[in-house]
Amino acid sequence: MTDTARLPGALEHHWSWQIRGACRTVDTNLFFHPTNERGAAAKQREQVAKSVCARCPVLAECREYALEVREPYGVWGGLTEDERRALIAGRHSRRPVAA
Template identity: 50%
Template sequence: MPEQSLRPGAAGTGWEWRYEGACTGMDSSVFFHPEGERGSSRRRRDDGAKAVCATCPVIIRCREHALAAHEPYGVWGGMTEEERRAALSRGPRS
C-alpha cells in the first residue's frame, strides 16, 4: 500500500495540480476500466484516456504521483497500470 503521505489531501497540501488537469470534471470511467474489460474495448478506452492526458498541462505531475504512489488502477499521466508496473520494474533511470 502506498505511503499515506502520497495520497491526495486537502487543498493547500501540494495537490492543487489536480484541479488543473484536463480530466477535471470528466467521468472516471474514461480512465478506470470496468471489471473484466479486455482486448480491443480496453485498448480503445485506454487510448481515449491517453488522448485526454496528451492535452493535459499537469501530465508530468500526475505521472510522477502515480509512479510514486504505485497507483494500482487506471490511466494516470498518460500511462496505464501495466505501463507503470513495467516502468517501476525497470527501476530508476541512469
C-alpha cells in the same frame, strides 16, 4: 491498493496540480476499466483516456504522483497500470547494488 505511506501529505501545494487536470471535466469511468473489460474494448478506452492526458497541462505531475505512490488502477499521467508497473520495475533494476 494505493500505498498511502508514499503520499505527500496534507499540504495543499502537494495536491493543487490536480485542480488543473484535463480529466476534471471528463467522466472518471474513462480512466478505470470496468469489471471483465478485455481486448479491443480496453485498448480503445485506454487510448481515449490517454488522448485526454496528452492535452493535459499537469501530465508530468500526475505521472510522477502515480509512479511515486504506485497507483495500482487506471490511467494516470498518460500511462496504464501495466506501463507504470514496467517503469517502476525498470527504475528498481537500474539502481546500483551496494557493495
